[in-house]
Amino acid sequence: MDTKEYIESGILELYVAGTLSEKEYEDVYNVLLKHPDVLDEVLKIEAAVISLTAAVSPHNTQHIFKAVKEQLGLDNNRQVITMNKPKSNWFKYSGWAAAIILAGGLLWTTNQNNTLKSDIQTVETDKELLEIQLEKVDTELSDAKQLITVLRDKDIIAIPLAGQTAYPEAYAKAYWDKKGDVVYFDLQGLPTPPNGKVYQIWSLKLSPLTPTSLGTVDNFTTNESKIFTINNANESEAFGITLEPAGGSQSPTLEQLYTLGAVSTSS
Numbered sequence: 706m707d708t709k710e711y712i713e714s715g716i717l718e719l720y721v722a723g724t725l726s727e728k729e730y731e732d733v734y735n736v737l738l739k740h741p742d743v744l745d746e747v748l749k750i751e752a753a754v755i756s757l758t759a760a761v762s763p764h765n766t767q768h769i770f771k772a773v774k775e776q777l778g779l780d781n782n783r784q785v786i787t788m789n790k791p792k793s794n795w796f797k798y799s800g801w802a803a804a805i806i807l808a809g810g811l812l813w814t815t816n817q818n819n820t821l822k823s824d825i826q827t828v829e830t831d832k833e834l835l836e837i838q839l840e841k842v843d844t845e846l847s848d849a850k851q852l853i854t855v856l857r858d859k860d861i862i863a864i865p866l867a868g869q870t871a872y873p874e875a876y877a878k879a880y881w882d883k884k885g886d887v888v889y890f891d892l893q894g895l896p897t898p899p900n901g902k903v904y905q906i907w908s909l910k911l912s913p914l915t916p917t918s919l920g921t922v923d924n925f926t927t928n929e930s931k932i933f934t935i936n937n938a939n940e941s942e943a944f945g946i947t948l949e950p951a952g953g954s955q956s957p958t959l960e961q962l963y964t965l966g967a968v969s970t971s972s
Contacts, residue, residue, distance in 0.1 A: 866966035909943040943967040
């Protein structure tokens with residue numbers, strides 16, 4: 706069926722107006738069941754009729770009420786209503802009912818589709834998050850395996866860093882790979898620095914005392930392992946960690962020296 710031609714034929718306006726025969730109503734009703742675009746057109750026509758009726762309806766309805774009473778055979782003295790049995794016109798009303806039911810069905814289907822789309826998007830988002838988490842876990846496992854391999858190397862120098870006056874409970878450990886000019890610092894024993902403060906790591910020469918900054922630990926809070934890799938090409942005799950203002954300091958604040966450890970002379 707060419708629904709566009711059917712819509713333009715004018716039969717839907719007659720359907721809404723209630724002027725079709727029962728057979729014609731039945732035919733239109735069956736078309737509505739099969740073609741949502743035709744149903745949509747009927748709903749638009751009905752909405753237009755309702756709007757037009759509301760716009761032109763008189764404010765004073767007393768004369769209408771009087772006319773209705775006269776048509777029903779009522780007056781001030783008669784209390785009995787005599788009515789003829791109306792001609793059956795089931796399809797006139799079923800057409801409106803079908804339109805409402807089908808419209809509700811289409812609305813429900815649309816809502817279900819929207820819900821399904823939302824659920825699919827949620828699943829896809831969860832899948833992406835899971836993939837990111839798995840990738841992160843794989844990276845962490847790879848880093849952990851690499852770190853274990855490094856720490857088991859016989860040439861790695863392990864230096865314990867003991868707590869100092871500023872925080873006696875603090876402790877840390879350095880693993881120095883002199884061949885690779887890299888030091889792995891395990892800072893699990895340090896407390897979380899307060900806002901506006903960072904830990905700064907120092908390479909120290911002891912005679913005379915000469916500190917060289919190896920940099921600040923800016924991601925202490927977000928690094929769950931608390932293991933940090935620092936480049937170090939210095940001939941270090943000790944390592945120290947101080948608490949400094951964000952951005953670091955030119956020289957260590959000795960009053961805020963948290964840990965200190967000397968490199969063993971036998972290494």
